[in-house]
Every structure is written in C-alpha cells, then in structure tokens.
Amino acid sequence: MAFAESSYTRWETLKDEQVTLSDIEHFLTPANDDLWVAAACVDRFVSDELVQRSLIELGIKRTSPAVERCKEVLLLPSKAPGSSDAVNVPKELLSVHFNDTSEDAQLCQIRTTLLERLDRLSSFAEIRKELLAKKRDEEVEQPIDEEWEDDPWEGERETSTHTHDAASPVQPPIPLEDFMVEDILDIACFFASQEYFDALRTLLTYHSSSLWPSRLTILKSIPYHSNPSDYRDFLPAYDTTTDQELANPSRKWRMVEDWVESPDVQAALSQTKLPAVFEALHSTSADIFPQGSQLLSAQQLTSWYQKRVDQIISSTGMLDTALSLVQHGGSLGIPGLDELGEDLSLMTRLVYDVTQGQNASNAQDDEDWTLARWRRMEPSQVVGAYLAHSTADTIAKDISRLVMPYLFVLESRSERAGRPDPDLPNRLLHNYVLDAPLDIVAAIFEASKPTFPPAQRLIKDDKDIARLALTCLYGSNSLTEWMTMSRIFECLPAWDIGAGTEDDADEADATILSLGQFVTPSTAHPQCGPADLLLFFKPLPVASLSRALDILDVHLESGEIFARWNVPAPLRWFLQSAGNVTEQRAWANRMARRTGAAADKLGDSEDWEWLLDDMLKLCGTNESGLRSAFGLLTEEEVSSIFFSGILSSGRFDVARDLLYSKHGKLSLNPSKIEDLCLAASREFYDNASSANYKVGDMKLAYDCLGVPAPSDRLTKERDFIEATSRLSSFNIMSRPGIPISPIEIRLTKDRLSLISHVLSSNADAYKHAQVILDLLHKLGLRDDVVAEVKTLAMISDAALQAEDFTRAFDTNQRMIDAVFKLRSATSSGAEDPRLQEASEVCWLACFQLGRHPEFPDVEQKLTLLGRALELCPADKLNDILTPWRRVEQESLEARKERLANHSARPKRAVTKPVSSLQSRLNNLHASASPLINAEDAAALAGRAFNRVASNFPFRVGGRDRSESRGGQVRSRSREVHRGLDGEDVSIQASRVLQRGIGWLLGADDES
Structure with a gap:
C-alpha cells in the first residue's frame, strides 16, 4: 500500500514536460x-x-x-470493446446505471475525451x-549550380542535413x-489565417x-490576398442533382465508432x-447537426462568391x-x-x-478599380481606358489584345440579352478613332490597310476606312502633322471606278461644298x-x-x-x-506677306521664284479638273499678290x-506694276513712324517707287514723300507735344493748312519763300x-x-505777277472762278500791306493800294480810295518838305496809279465821294479781307506781333476788324501821340 501511495505522490509531482514513457510504465501501468x-x-x-499517444492508449x-x-x-x-451492437440501448437504462454507478459514468466520459484526443x-x-x-520536396526542387558539380563539401552538407532532420x-x-x-x-481558423492549407485540409x-457547420467562418479567415488555387479544396461546390451545395466528403481515423460515441450513450x-471537473471533458460532438441540414442553396453559393470577390477587390485590389x-467557382459548378x-x-x-506610359498620371489612374466603378x-x-496610355507603336497591338476581346464580350452579352447589335464593336472602335490623335489614327489605319488579309485588319471595311479618314482629317485642327496626314492617305483604298460615275462625282462635289458651309463657324454652330x-x-x-478622296489629295x-x-x-x-x-x-495675301516678313530666310530670286511657282500651282487645277486652294483666282491676280508680297518685304532688288x-x-x-508699287509705297508711308525719308518705312516707301519705270504718278508720289519729310523738319505738332505723323499729313484734306502750320510754328519760315513754294x-x-x-498771301x-x-x-509783287499771269492766260470776258478767287486774295493782301501805318515806304504803299484798286470789285473802290488818298497826301507833304530842305536835289517822280486805275476812277460818279460814306473805307476793306480769309486754311493776322515800333504789344487781328471811325484831324493827331493805339493814322483822313 505504501508503494502505491508513493507512486501516486511521485506521479503527481511530475511536470508535464518531465513525463516519459518509463514514467508511464513505472507509475501508471502497475496501478490498480x-x-x-x-x-x-x-x-x-x-x-x-x-x-502523449502512450497516455491516451493507456487511458x-x-x-x-x-x-x-x-x-x-x-x-x-458481451462484445469486445468498440463493438457497435449497443447502439439501440435505451437512454433511460443507461441514465439509471450512470446515476447509480458514478465511476462507470466518469470512465465513459474520460473514454470519450481520450478517443477524441487520439483522433487529434x-x-x-x-x-x-x-x-x-x-x-524535402522544396529542398529537392532547389536549383543546383552547375559550377559546383564537384562540390567538395557535398558529403558534409548531406550529412549535416540528415543529422539536422533527425535532431x-x-x-x-x-x-x-x-x-x-x-x-x-x-x-482551423488559425491555420486558415496563416495559410497552412495542408494542415487545414487534414x-x-x-x-x-x-x-x-463553421466552414464559412474558416473560409473567411483565409486572407483575401491568398491564391484561391491553394485552398480550392475548401471552396463550396454545387451539386446539380440536388440544386444545392455539395457535401464535403469526410474520413475518420477509426473506421468503427466506439460504443461510448453512440448518440444514446452520449445522450x-x-x-x-x-463532478465539476468533468464538465470540461464534455464532448461537443453531441451538438453537431448532420451536413444535409446545413447545405447552401444555389443562390446562396453565388452570393457567397460575389461577396468574397468584392471583399478581395476592395481590400487588396488584386483582380x-x-x-x-x-x-x-465556375469549375465547381x-x-x-x-x-x-x-x-x-x-x-x-x-x-x-x-x-503604361513613363510619365502617365491622371485623376483616373489615381482612383482604385472596383467592380462598382467598372459597371458604372x-x-x-x-x-x-484600355488605350489611355497606348502610343503609335503599341496601339495596334493593344486594340487586338485588349479592346477586341472586350468588344466581343459586349456583342455576346447583347445577343444573350435578346438585343443583338452586330454593329456595336465597329461603332465603338470608330468612335475611338474619331477622337484619337492623328499619329494614333495613322497607326490604326496602317494596321488596316486594304492589302492586308481581312483577319489581320483592325478596320476591315474599305468604305469605313475612307469615311473615317475623311472625317479625321477634315475634323482635325492640326497645322503641323502633314507627314502624318500623308501616312493616313497612303493607307486609303484605291477603287477602280469605271465610266458613268459623273453623277456620283457631282454628288461628292456637292457634299464637299455643303460640308464647307457646315464646317464654317457660326453663332448657332460654333464648331462641328x-x-x-x-x-x-x-x-x-x-x-x-x-x-472625295481625290479632293482630299488635292487639299x-x-x-x-x-x-x-x-x-x-x-x-x-x-x-x-x-x-x-x-x-x-x-x-x-497672307502667304505672300508672311513669307515677305521672313524675307531674311529667303536667298536670291530663285527662292522667290519657288514661292511664285507654288502660288501659281495653287491657282490651277489637276488632271481630274479639281481646283486647288486658289482655284477661284486667276494667274494674274496671284502674280499681283505675289509681287505685292515682295514689295512689302522691302526686297526691291528681287x-x-x-x-x-x-x-x-x-x-x-x-x-x-505701277499700281502695285504705288499701293505698297503708300502702305509703307501710312505705317511709318518717322517722316524722314532717309530711314525706316518712309525710306522703303520712297525706294519702292524706283521699281517700275518712271511716270508722272510716281514722280508726284515721290514729291509728296519728300514734302512729308520736309514738313517733319519744321517740327509741326498735331497736338501739344506730339509731332504730326505721316498718316495725318496724308489724311489732311486741305494741304494749305500744312503750309499755314509751317509759317505759324516757325518764325523765320517766311524768309524762305521759295522753299515754302517748293513744299507747296x-x-x-x-x-x-x-x-x-x-x-504767297500767307x-x-x-x-x-x-x-x-x-x-x-x-x-x-510775286503774288501780283501770278495773278496777272493767270489773267493773261484766261480768255477775255470769261469769268473764271479761279481768277476771281486769286484776285480777291491778292487785292486784300495788297490793301493790308498798303494801308499799314508802320510801313515806311510811301511809294510802295501807293503801288500796293493802286493794285488793290485795280483788282478789287467795283463796289469796293470807294473803300480803298480813302486810305489811298491819305497815303497820296502823305507822299505830297513829304515831297514838299524834301524840296524845301533840299532844293538842290532833283525832284522824285510821284508814282501814279496805273492807267487802268485812272480809267476806273474816271468812271466813278461825282456823287460817290468817300467823304459822305457812313463807314470808313478801311473798315469795309478789313471786313472784305476777313470774309475772304475765312476760307483760307490759315489764320490771317492771327499771330501776335511783338516789338512794335511804339514798344507796345499790338494785336494784328484786332487791327483787321477795326475800321476808321471818321474822326477829325485833331482827334487823330492826339491819338498818334498815345502809346498802345493801333495804326489809326491811315484811317483819320477824311479830306
């Protein structure tokens, strides 16, 4: 008994990791x-x-x-343990026995647990x-380095490996x-989460x-990134015979079920x-329901797979x-x-x-791909999206391997849905071509050439290729991809069209014409x-x-x-x-002018002749009678435009x-030629910023006139340019501080006003009368x-x-000579308006100077007033006679004084008015004496002069005069409008003595 107690004590003191086979044989086997x-x-x-196996089997x-x-x-x-003949034992009898014999019940519970552990x-x-x-399979599959076939450590490595496996x-x-x-x-969930699928399969x-019952929970524990091929054996399958989930075949480690594992015994x-200590040993096998009551329906299976797919994509993106x-899942039915x-x-x-492009990055690429996004x-x-990063080198291959399968699937789906659409693949591919860049389009057309077999062509219909090419080329806004456009044209079909297709050609021409109207932008239709x-x-x-393709070739x-x-x-x-x-x-014009703007890139006349040949080629027609870009222009008009372009470039030598x-x-x-040169010269003139004809655009305007043969028109235009340059030298201002520009000079309608500006803005300009006349x-x-x-009057x-x-x-005097020369050139008795206008300006100018009180030369004053009497209208004679008589009296008094003081000096002849003046005076009525006029003759003459001067492009007497003889600043304009008021000699004499009074001395003589 003491031995047994010591064995129990010794066994209980052993730790689990210390238990050995000898301990089991020594302590447990002998126990009763x-x-x-x-x-x-x-x-x-x-x-x-x-x-562990020894413990379980012993128990x-x-x-x-x-x-x-x-x-x-x-x-x-009596049957051997493990017999299944007691399966039908009533549960009531077993319950009574277990309650009466607790030790047997405990032993049966322990047996149930040990049997389950034996299976584990x-x-x-x-x-x-x-x-x-x-x-071992992985070690065998490792590659052997050919260089180490004679590995000196091979034996040691194998020995080490076997030793490691054993140890x-x-x-x-x-x-x-x-x-x-x-x-x-x-x-099982742990094995699934760690991808130990072999262990999970066991x-x-x-x-x-x-x-x-928990198979779906186990499957959910498998990571979403795991390869389904690794856990295919665990995936739910479909049984077509039962229209539900296929039951999983199972195996057992013990072929015959033990007596204690029967449902009645477990119940x-x-x-x-x-005792409470046995509750932890209670088996859960009694709660397990048979597989048949837990099988999923076909719809549930489909839903599980769809949900699993969504979870894989959303969590990992691993499509x-x-x-x-x-x-x-499809292979499992x-x-x-x-x-x-x-x-x-x-x-x-x-x-x-x-x-994928090297630098391809856009908002679409940043968004994750999901089924929801795909289906939207x-x-x-x-x-x-398939062709987003395709290039001209890869587009044909990408369409074949990516787009075509997708289009085939769409067509199949439409047929399965009962809505067949055989044109769907072509329509989608054509729409892509219409929106693609020209280099991509060219690559697609090169992969669709009519010379290729139909099976190798991306676009198989020749008519579709022609229509797409016409649409892409005429719909493109490209200005540089002419080589690419030519590549596209080379891929187009060439049909052998026989005779009798004139109507079709007319239809194509009409379509092109109407298409031209359609592509022209408008407010209602900005761009097609x-x-x-x-x-x-x-x-x-x-x-x-x-x-239409022939027309495209010309274009x-x-x-x-x-x-x-x-x-x-x-x-x-x-x-x-x-x-x-x-x-x-x-x-x-744009072609000629733009080329002229880049004239420095062109060499001699041969380059310009090349341009002329091209422009003339554009105005012709080809062999088919198709018009080129300038088909509505004549060769002469194109030549004129070309010549204008040369002139605008300044290449007058060319x-x-x-x-x-x-x-x-x-x-x-x-x-x-003369017209074109004049037009080019005037264009240079109008664009000139400087009026100096030695520099800039004004020089070009001047030199341009030397291209054609000399003519009166060219000489006149050249003179005008020289006049413009001369005017700029006088510093004429169009506005305060702003010199007058050449275009303003040309646009001036009354060019006499320019002479007036010169005289008014330059104090010494009057001294150069001939220069002013040359400018005129x-x-x-x-x-x-x-x-x-x-x-001359100005x-x-x-x-x-x-x-x-x-x-x-x-x-x-020069003005008088000019008037009389004009009079002599005019036929007698004819009333020439030009002569009348010139005469009126002349007599007014003579009257102004002849009546001026500060003009010292009395003889010259009499001459001027005489000319005024000769040229003035008859109704103005009385107005001029009064100042003329006063000047004549002054002349007589001056003579008397000189005779008295210088009796030895010869007498000077008094200037007499010309015979015409004498004859006009004799014709006056005796009653028309100037002494009885209410108005002074000088005042009347002043108003007449102002009336005529109002039509002048200049301001007569408008400039203030300084440094007068009396030292006072006097207004010349005031003197013109003032008349003599008929005051007596005493009043006139008193006013002569006053400073600042106008020249009234010529207006006070009424005797």
Whole structure:
C-alpha cells in the first residue's frame, strides 16, 4: 500500500514536460485504480508525440472494463470493446446505471475525451508528416549550380542535413500540447489565417463533423490576398442533382465508432450529473447537426462568391486573385458567375495588361478599380481606358489584345440579352478613332490597310476606312502633322471606278461644298466635331467616296505647300474656302506677306521664284479638273499678290530682277506694276513712324517707287514723300507735344493748312519763300495758281507780322505777277472762278500791306493800294480810295518838305496809279465821294479781307506781333476788324501821340 501511495505522490509531482514513457510504465501501468489511471492520462498534455499517444492508449485501455460493466448491467451480449451492437440501448437504462454507478459514468466520459484526443493526435502526426514531406520536396526542387558539380563539401552538407532532420524534426505551427487542448475551430481558423492549407485540409478531412457547420467562418479567415488555387479544396461546390451545395466528403481515423460515441450513450452521459471537473471533458460532438441540414442553396453559393470577390477587390485590389476565385467557382459548378468572370477578366486586362506610359498620371489612374466603378463606365469609356496610355507603336497591338476581346464580350452579352447589335464593336472602335490623335489614327489605319488579309485588319471595311479618314482629317485642327496626314492617305483604298460615275462625282462635289458651309463657324454652330462630319460621308457610295478622296489629295498637297511657306491652314479651311474667292484672296495675301516678313530666310530670286511657282500651282487645277486652294483666282491676280508680297518685304532688288531679267517668270503689265508699287509705297508711308525719308518705312516707301519705270504718278508720289519729310523738319505738332505723323499729313484734306502750320510754328519760315513754294508744289499743288497765290498771301502776312516790310512787299509783287499771269492766260470776258478767287486774295493782301501805318515806304504803299484798286470789285473802290488818298497826301507833304530842305536835289517822280486805275476812277460818279460814306473805307476793306480769309486754311493776322515800333504789344487781328471811325484831324493827331493805339493814322483822313 505504501508503494502505491508513493507512486501516486511521485506521479503527481511530475511536470508535464518531465513525463516519459518509463514514467508511464513505472507509475501508471502497475496501478490498480482504473479511474485514477484514466484520470491521470486525461489530465496530462505533453509535447512528445509518443508519450502523449502512450497516455491516451493507456487511458482508453483502463476505461474498457467500465464499458463491459455497462453492457453486462444492461444485459447486453458481451462484445469486445468498440463493438457497435449497443447502439439501440435505451437512454433511460443507461441514465439509471450512470446515476447509480458514478465511476462507470466518469470512465465513459474520460473514454470519450481520450478517443477524441487520439483522433487529434493522429491529425497532428499527419500534419507533421506532410510538413516534413513538403520541406524535402522544396529542398529537392532547389536549383543546383552547375559550377559546383564537384562540390567538395557535398558529403558534409548531406550529412549535416540528415543529422539536422533527425535532431530537430519539423513541427506543426502549433505545439502538441496546445493542439490537443485548444478548440478545434480556433485551430482551423488559425491555420486558415496563416495559410497552412495542408494542415487545414487534414483537419477538415478528419474532423469534418466538428468543423463543417463553421466552414464559412474558416473560409473567411483565409486572407483575401491568398491564391484561391491553394485552398480550392475548401471552396463550396454545387451539386446539380440536388440544386444545392455539395457535401464535403469526410474520413475518420477509426473506421468503427466506439460504443461510448453512440448518440444514446452520449445522450445518457449528458443527463448524468458528474463532478465539476468533468464538465470540461464534455464532448461537443453531441451538438453537431448532420451536413444535409446545413447545405447552401444555389443562390446562396453565388452570393457567397460575389461577396468574397468584392471583399478581395476592395481590400487588396488584386483582380487576378478575384478572377482566380471566380474561375475555381465556375469549375465547381457555381451558377451565375459567367458575367462576373467576364468583368473580372476584362478588368484584369485593364489593370495588368494595359501599356503604361513613363510619365502617365491622371485623376483616373489615381482612383482604385472596383467592380462598382467598372459597371458604372460606359463602353466608350472602357475602350478609352484600355488605350489611355497606348502610343503609335503599341496601339495596334493593344486594340487586338485588349479592346477586341472586350468588344466581343459586349456583342455576346447583347445577343444573350435578346438585343443583338452586330454593329456595336465597329461603332465603338470608330468612335475611338474619331477622337484619337492623328499619329494614333495613322497607326490604326496602317494596321488596316486594304492589302492586308481581312483577319489581320483592325478596320476591315474599305468604305469605313475612307469615311473615317475623311472625317479625321477634315475634323482635325492640326497645322503641323502633314507627314502624318500623308501616312493616313497612303493607307486609303484605291477603287477602280469605271465610266458613268459623273453623277456620283457631282454628288461628292456637292457634299464637299455643303460640308464647307457646315464646317464654317457660326453663332448657332460654333464648331462641328468629327462625329458630325461623319454624317456627311456616311451615305456616300464607293464612287463618291473615291471622288472625295481625290479632293482630299488635292487639299493635302495644298496644305503641305501652305506649311512650307509658314502659312499653315487646317484641312477644313480648304472646305470653307472652296467657293469663297474673298477667303482665297485673303490667304494668298497672307502667304505672300508672311513669307515677305521672313524675307531674311529667303536667298536670291530663285527662292522667290519657288514661292511664285507654288502660288501659281495653287491657282490651277489637276488632271481630274479639281481646283486647288486658289482655284477661284486667276494667274494674274496671284502674280499681283505675289509681287505685292515682295514689295512689302522691302526686297526691291528681287522685284526688279523678277520683272526685268531675261529669265524672269513674273509677267505683269506696266500699269499694274505701277499700281502695285504705288499701293505698297503708300502702305509703307501710312505705317511709318518717322517722316524722314532717309530711314525706316518712309525710306522703303520712297525706294519702292524706283521699281517700275518712271511716270508722272510716281514722280508726284515721290514729291509728296519728300514734302512729308520736309514738313517733319519744321517740327509741326498735331497736338501739344506730339509731332504730326505721316498718316495725318496724308489724311489732311486741305494741304494749305500744312503750309499755314509751317509759317505759324516757325518764325523765320517766311524768309524762305521759295522753299515754302517748293513744299507747296511737292504737296501736289504744283499747277494750282490759286493755291500759290494763297501761299504767297500767307508768307506776306507772316512777314508783315514780323514787320519785315521789304519781304512782305516782294512777296506781294510775286503774288501780283501770278495773278496777272493767270489773267493773261484766261480768255477775255470769261469769268473764271479761279481768277476771281486769286484776285480777291491778292487785292486784300495788297490793301493790308498798303494801308499799314508802320510801313515806311510811301511809294510802295501807293503801288500796293493802286493794285488793290485795280483788282478789287467795283463796289469796293470807294473803300480803298480813302486810305489811298491819305497815303497820296502823305507822299505830297513829304515831297514838299524834301524840296524845301533840299532844293538842290532833283525832284522824285510821284508814282501814279496805273492807267487802268485812272480809267476806273474816271468812271466813278461825282456823287460817290468817300467823304459822305457812313463807314470808313478801311473798315469795309478789313471786313472784305476777313470774309475772304475765312476760307483760307490759315489764320490771317492771327499771330501776335511783338516789338512794335511804339514798344507796345499790338494785336494784328484786332487791327483787321477795326475800321476808321471818321474822326477829325485833331482827334487823330492826339491819338498818334498815345502809346498802345493801333495804326489809326491811315484811317483819320477824311479830306
């Protein structure tokens, strides 16, 4: 007894990790207490597999007598433990026996637990075995370096490996003691989360009765990034015969179920009251429902797969993993996954197979790809996403491997939906082509050439290629991609159109003409897109399309010529200008002028001849009778525009060379050349900022007139330029502080006003009368005697205001000579308005100077007043006689005084009025004495002069005169408007003595 007690004590003091096989043989096997031994076995969990198996088997062996007793008590036939003949034992009898014999009930409960642990131990051994085999397979699969075939350490390495395997065998991820005690579902979820799928397969195979109800929970523990191929065996499958989930086949480690594992025995044990320590040993197998009551329906299976796919994409974005799951589900017969698989397959191509640009980055790329986003996209958007980063080198391949499968799926879906749309693939592809850049379009057309077999072509219909090319080219705004456009044109079909297609050609021409009107922007229709243009070409038959391609060929050639001379135009311009001569003329001018602006890039006349050849080529027609870009212009008009371009560039040497050289190609009649040179010169003149004809645009305007042969018109224009330059030297201001510009000079209608500005703004200008007259002549008034008389009058007035009476008198003399010369040139008796106007200006100017009181030369004053009497109208004679008599009296008094003081000196002859004046005086009535006039004659003459001067382009007497003889500043304008008031001699004498009074001395003589 003492030995037994010491054995019990010794066993209880042992720790689990200290238990060995010898301890079991020494302490447990000799013990006679089956309950203690069984309890000792079930209480221990060790890490050694052999020790744990020995404990379990010993405990099961010690529980066998209790099983036999239960069978004998219930009068059951004696069977070996493990027999299943007692399955139908009534639960009531077992419950009574277990309640009466608590030890047997405890032993049966322990046996149930040990049997479950034996199964777990077998699973653990199987898992360890599989891990060891997998490790060996991985070592075998490792590549052998060919350079080390004679590895000197190979033997040592193999020895080391075998020693390592023997010393430290592979262990499952969970220690044995934990594997034996933890909940089987938690272990399965752990294996699933760590992707130990071999271990999980062992559990699901040999413990399916415990894990089957929680299979979806286990599957949920598998990471979303795991490859479905690794856990395919665990995925739910579909049974077509039952229209529900396929039950998972299961296996057991023990082929025959033990007696205590029967439902009746387990039910009796559950109704037996056992000590609290046995509650932890209660098996859950009694709560397991059969698989058939937990199978999912077809709809539930489909929903599970769809949900799993959404979770994989949303959490990881791994579309290939989601697609693999769907593919495995499809192989397992899950219904309703076809469309989902198609979407995932297409999305996978989009995410993984799309060509990515080196610097491609946009908002669309930053957004994650999900099924919801995919299903929101329109088919055209999907096509655009597939080809978003394609280049001209990859576009054809990308369409074949990415877009075509997608278009095939769309077509199949429309057929499955009962809405067949066979044109859908072509429509989507065509829409992409219409919006693609020209280099992409060219690459697509090059992959669709009519010379390729139909199976290799992206666009298989020749008519579609022609329509798309016309739409893309005429819808493009590109000004530089002419080589690309030519590549597109080279890919177009060439139909052999026979005779009898005139109507089709007319239809094409009418379409092109109407298309030109359509593409012309307006307020209601700012700009048409490629899709709109396609509407015009869609109904055209082959013959009309062929004609349209011929027209396109002409337009492309014209566009290349435009681009060559730096005046590119989009192809749609050729449609807009096809019937617009104004637009063609404007573009021809632009071509000539823009080239002229870059004249430094052109060399000698050969380069300009090249430009002329191109411009003349554009105004012709080709062999088919198709008009080019300038088809509405004549060759003469194009030549004129070209010549204007040369002139505008300032290359007058080239212009002369092209005109007069032996090999010159420019043929224009002399009058046309003269007109063009005058127009170019005036353009330079109008744009000139400086009036000096030695520099800048004014020099170009002057030199341009030397290109054609000399003529009166050219001489007159050259004189005007010289006059403009001369006017600028006088510093004439158009506004205060702003010099007058050349364009203002040309726009001045009354050019005499320019002479007036010169005289008024330059104090000494009157001294150069001939210069002023030359300026007048160069301003275009060379043969205008009236203008010359008015100019002399202005010079005389300026000299009078400067009190330069000598020059004023000389100027008046020239003016008188001019008037009399004009009178002699006029037929007798004829009333010439020009003569009348010149005479009126002349007599007024003579009267102004002749009546001036500060003019000292009395004889000259009498001469001037005499000329005034001769030229003035008859009704003005009385007005002039009064100052004339006063001056004559002054002359007589001066003579008397000189005779008295110098009696020895010879007498000077008194100047007599001319005979014509005498004859006019004799014709006056005696009653017309000037003494009885109410108004002074000088006042009347002043008003008459003002009336005539109001029509002058200058201000007569408008400049203030300083430094007068009396030292006072006197206003010349005031004197003109003042008349003599008929005061007597005494009053006049008193006023002569006063300072600041006007020259009244010539207006006070009434006797």
